[in-house]
Amino acid sequence: MLDFLSVRALLTSDERAVWDVTRDFVTNEVLPHVGGWWDEDGAPRDLLRTFGRQGLLGPTLPEAYGGSESTQNAYGAAMYELERADSGLRSLASVQGSLVMGPIYRFGSEDLRRRFLPGLASGELVGCFGLTEEGGSDPGAMRTRAVRDGDAYVLNGSKVWITNAPHADVAVVWAHVAGEGKVGGFVVETDTAGFRAPKIDGKLSLRTSVTGEIVLEDVRVPASHRLEGARGLGAPLSCLTDARFGIAWGALGALETVFETAREFASGRVTFGSPIASRQLVQEKLARMLADHAKGLLLAWRIGVLKEAGQHTHAQVSLAKRDNVRAALNAARSAREVLGASGITTAYPVMRHLLNLETVDTYEGTHDIHTLVLGREITGISAFG
Ligand code: TGC
Numbered sequence: 001m002l003d004f005l006s007v008r009a010l011l012t013s014d015e016r017a018v019w020d021v022t023r024d025f026v027t028n029e030v031l032p033h034v035g036g037w038w039d040e041d042g043a044p045r046d047l048l049r050t051f052g053r054q055g056l057l058g059p060t061l062p063e064a065y066g067g068s069e070s071t072q073n074a075y076g077a078a079m080y081e082l083e084r085a086d087s088g089l090r091s092l093a094s095v096q097g098s099l100v101m102g103p104i105y106r107f108g109s110e111d112l113r114r115r116f117l118p119g120l121a122s123g124e125l126v127g128c129f130g131l132t133e134e135g136g137s138d139p140g141a142m143r144t145r146a147v148r149d150g151d152a153y154v155l156n157g158s159k160v161w162i163t164n165a166p167h168a169d170v171a172v173v174w175a176h177v178a179g180e181g182k183v184g185g186f187v188v189e190t191d192t193a194g195f196r197a198p199k200i201d202g203k204l205s206l207r208t209s210v211t212g213e214i215v216l217e218d219v220r221v222p223a224s225h226r227l228e229g230a231r232g233l234g235a236p237l238s239c240l241t242d243a244r245f246g247i248a249w250g251a252l253g254a255l256e257t258v259f260e261t262a263r264e265f266a267s268g269r270v271t272f273g274s275p276i277a278s279r280q281l282v283q284e285k286l287a288r289m290l291a292d293h294a295k296g297l298l299l300a301w302r303i304g305v306l307k308e309a310g311q312h313t314h315a316q317v318s319l320a321k322r323d324n325v326r327a328a329l330n331a332a333r334s335a336r337e338v339l340g341a342s343g344i345t346t347a348y349p350v351m352r353h354l355l356n357l358e359t360v361d362t363y364e365g366t367h368d369i370h371t372l373v374l375g376r377e378i379t380g381i382s383a384f385g
């Protein structure tokens with residue numbers, strides 16, 4: 001395990017145990033198959049149930065709802081391990097846990113919690129999170145509308161780039177609520193009349209994860225399926241803060257894989273009579289990857305400690321998501337260079353991670369959007385508009 005600054009020693013023994021168990025699971029049951037899932041354009045449906053049995057879905061939630069009350073950093077370490085295999089598999093877990101179970105637990109009624117959370121935790125139900133429309137960086141501009149009609153809300157609009165949507169049983173959909181001037185959240189069962197979720201084909205990134213649109217045409221959602229505690233854009237954004245924290249840990253798992261692949265390749269590849277690992281230019285690339293991983297792990301751990309104490313800010317999480325993902329993306333680009341031509345093939349995991357990390361750099365707030373979040377934090381002036 002790559003841990004140059006012994007960050008593991010800062011974790012509790014329970015957190016280390018979660019890390020170790022998830023690492024074994026990923027090594028034995030995920031890594032042998034992940035290349036095939038990439039080629040086939042999607043992991044099998046049953047993988048979510050396996051994740052459920054491993055306790056990887058919504059682990060920070062109370063046991064009564066299928067969670068295991070794990071700490072933030074235990075959750076982070078589990079996301080690290082999934083993304084060590086593939087960003088799309090971490091997406092599968094982080095969407096289900098942080099973006100579907102999270103809002104139902106935090107903002108939903110007790111009935112909604114009891115009805116949906118256990119099935120989502122076990123992986124029997126697939127969930128998706130529908131926020132993005134055209135111009136996803138500006139979710140406040142969404143056009144999807146919910147109009148109250150008797151004991152239901154009627155939803156019209158569309159969402160795009162929605163992870164898991166084509167397979168989902170349950171969609172958490174965000175919409176402007178007519179007459180309120182605020183964004184509200186709705187738990188929509190996907191077999192409701194007027195709901196469609198066509199798959200988006202042709203992805204060259206995150207291929208182990210299925211992505212789709214959501215089309216809502218006069219979809220009647222019982223009023224009891226509204227997330228009553230969610231009033232305003234801050235509600236979905238707070239769920240994103242949880243998922244972005246998982247990504248800040250996860251991206252470092254991908255970084256570990258590309259670093260180890262480059263290190264091993266460099267030791268074996270001989271040019272001009274010596275392994276390329278003996279060359280200063282190659283060592284500089286490896287040193288940069290190692291340094292970024294070490295600093296990123298400290299950053300992720302620290303945000304986890306703050307989050308556990310409820311003392312984090314969303315700008316701190318933006319910093320961690322932004323910097324750790326870009327560090328992993330840069331490492332993947334360097335590792336690909338170290339591997340030369342071999343770097344572009346599926347014989348090594350580097351190009352797959354590189355392509356995945358292009359998505360990770362964009363979703364959950366693009367690199368530049370997080371830069372502007374920090375800019376606003378520093379100057380008090382918003383540069384978004
Ligand atoms: P702004 O005025 O800044 O905020 C509106 C209200 O929300 C509060 N807030 C947050 N609260 C919690 N966590 C956060 N991260 C928050 N960011 C903002 C804010 O305090 C305010 O509250 P209040 O009470 O004052 O009303 O809103 P804005 O319209 O100026 O937009 C700001 C911006 C650009 C930062 C935000 O909209 C944004 O984050 N844009 C990026 C959108 C994004 O990340 N979309 C992700 C979609 S889901 C996804 O990609 C899943 S990928 C699958 C996977 O994760 O694996």
Ligand code: FAD
Pocket residue numbers: 095129130131132133134135136137138160161162163164206211359362363364365366367368369383384385
């Ligand atoms: P845009 O917002 O159109 O941005 C385009 C470019 O302009 C970016 O470089 C951006 O940084 C830049 N830009 C935008 N505004 C500004 C500004 N004010 N100043 C400077 N630069 C700016 N969304 C969901 O809701 N649920 C999901 O499950 C989900 N899963 C996804 C899965 C995949 C594989 C992908 C690729 C995306 C997913 N998304 C999901 C959507 C994702 O969150 C959005 O792609 C992301 O928020 C960016 O939105 P956009 O692609 O529309 O880009």
